[in-house]
Amino acid sequence: MxxxxxxxxxxxxxxxxxxxxxxxxxxxxxxxxxxxxxxxxxxxxxxxxxxxxxxxxxxxxxxxxxxxxxxxxxxxxxxxxxxxxxxxxxxxxxxxxxxxxxxxxxxxxxxxxxxxxxxxxxxxxxxxxxxxxxxxxxxxxxxxxxxxxxxxxxxxxxxxxxxxxxxxxxxxxxxxxxxxKAGDAVVDFSGAVCETIDLEEEAFYKDQEKQNHLFEKLLEIYNCGGIISCSIKAEEHKSEHKMSNGLVKGHAYAVTAVKRVHLGHGPYPRTKAFPMIRMRNPWGYKEWNGPWSDRDTQGIGGWHGRDPEPGVANGTGSQMSTPMPPTSTPSSPGLNNKQKDLNLEGDDSLSEST
Incomplete structure (x- = not known):
């Protein structure tokens, strides 16, 4: 090469x-x-x-x-x-x-x-x-x-x-x-090989074990220096349509962190860890408004206003943290460096039910 x-x-x-x-x-x-x-x-x-x-x-x-x-x-x-x-x-x-x-x-x-x-x-x-x-x-x-x-x-x-x-x-x-596709741009930035995972076609929403395996894969890629982005499929006439949970159809997101977050207070013991993914909207506005968001006054674990792991938990600006993601695109640093990219796509039903 x-x-x-x-x-x-x-x-x-x-x-x-x-x-x-x-x-x-x-x-x-x-x-x-x-x-x-x-x-x-x-x-x-x-x-x-x-x-x-x-x-x-x-x-x-x-x-x-x-x-x-x-x-x-x-x-x-x-x-x-x-x-x-x-x-x-x-x-x-x-x-x-x-x-x-x-x-x-x-x-x-x-x-x-x-x-x-x-x-x-x-x-x-x-x-x-x-x-x-x-x-x-x-x-x-x-x-x-x-x-x-x-x-x-x-x-x-x-x-x-x-x-x-x-x-x-x-x-x-x-x-x-x-x-x-974000994966194509990542290839242009790195020379990496991009792998796409379609969450809809592979029916991740039906199989908790597959979801757990996917998160472990995302976590491994992120910890190895990988690049991850997300997208939600949409019919042409529904592109850039904002869903009730704040996410946007036909839109790409950057994943900026993948971690297991320990609350250590409320009803959850320190040993309880939530699989979390932090995403950023390229628009600079419009974000996830469900559990763990800025709008979540109760907080799924009662931690509203707290950051159990700095830089990961609550959303800032156009960044947001969600439980196991609706859609994602992971990639790791150039083909010339034996790098691997992974692109995940899902449909709106996955996102609405998250």
Whole structure:
């Protein structure tokens, strides 16, 4: 298996940046121009799209603000929750994201040496058995001064928006990212092999033993550094329909933790452990509202407002913890590292009854 890196469109990042710095100009990518052809291939959904550099959006842009984490990504106006969910998972794995975002310190803005900034970035994806280096300029599509696609909670942070732009360039345009599977994006981020488990077809809801075995498999993959995401099947006319439990049909979620949680109080002894999975909604809002959620005033074990295991229990923002998950997608870190991905899918009946 090749370990070399192939330049996408024959664009060499180091050469292009050196020329821009030498000539004191900001990079403008001729292979992915700042016009509608890079946004749409068929459907025009917005008004006037203006491309702006981060320095035109905020006075102090950064690639990362206070590090990188799964909360840095919020889905924009394109149906690519699968990509955003996979990117949220990526943010939890330093060894992986440092492959996808190489030399990130060199790429970041340096306020002490603004003359070294050239408006150019590069990201790497696993394409047809080889790492491929994709160069982009820093011009991002906006409407009314706001980013219309993936964005961070911090207006100063741009790694997620630039990563999405590079991925859109790889696939042709932003609109081409509409609809997909999180497992496919994880493969592109890692070179991993993705395994999909269909919870509906394999009738997990009928067999407690199979559910227990599945959780043990998820736990093993998570503890081995795996990446896990979730999705719920939906008919086309019901896609993105919010169910009564707060989950959304036809939508992908990132799994950010898999653990057995010990309450150690209330009616449950310390020896009682609940199989729990924490998920994050790429939208940045709408979350599970059943047992263990922020809205659960009683709490299944009477622990409302407590966190028996820090970082796992109660939901924060768009993160949520649920008992054994309705649907999931696990994966472990690149095929080149003998990595394995696992993608699980279920239908709405599983989620509604959880």
């Amino acid at each position: 090749s370990s070399s890196v192939a330049p996408f469109k024959k664009q060499q990042y180091s050469d292009l940046k050196r020329d821009c710095v030498k000539n004191k100009k900001l990079f403008e990518d001729p292979e992915f121009p700042a016009n509608d052809s890079s946004v749409f291939y068929k459907e025009k959904r917005f008004g006037i799209v203006k491309w702006k550099r981060p320095g035109e959006i905020t006075s102090d842009p950064r690639l990362f603000v206070e590090g990188i984490n799964s909360h840095d990504l919020n889905q924009g106006h394109v149906g690519n929750c699968w990509f955003v969910a996979a990117s949220s998972c990526l943010a939890l794995k330093p060894k992986l994201w440092k492959k996808v975002i190489p030399d990130w310190e060199e790429q970041d803005w340096d306020p002490k040496h603004p003359e070294n900034y050239a408006g150019i970035f590069h990201f790497r994806f696993w394409v047809f058995g080889q790492w491929t280096d994709v160069v982009v300029d820093d011009r991002l599509p906006t409407v009314d001064g706001r980013l219309i696609y993936c964005h961070s909670n911090s207006k100063r942070e741009f790694w997620s928006a630039l990563l999405e732009k590079a991925y859109a360039k790889l696939y042709g345009c932003y609109e081409s990212l509409r609809g997909g």
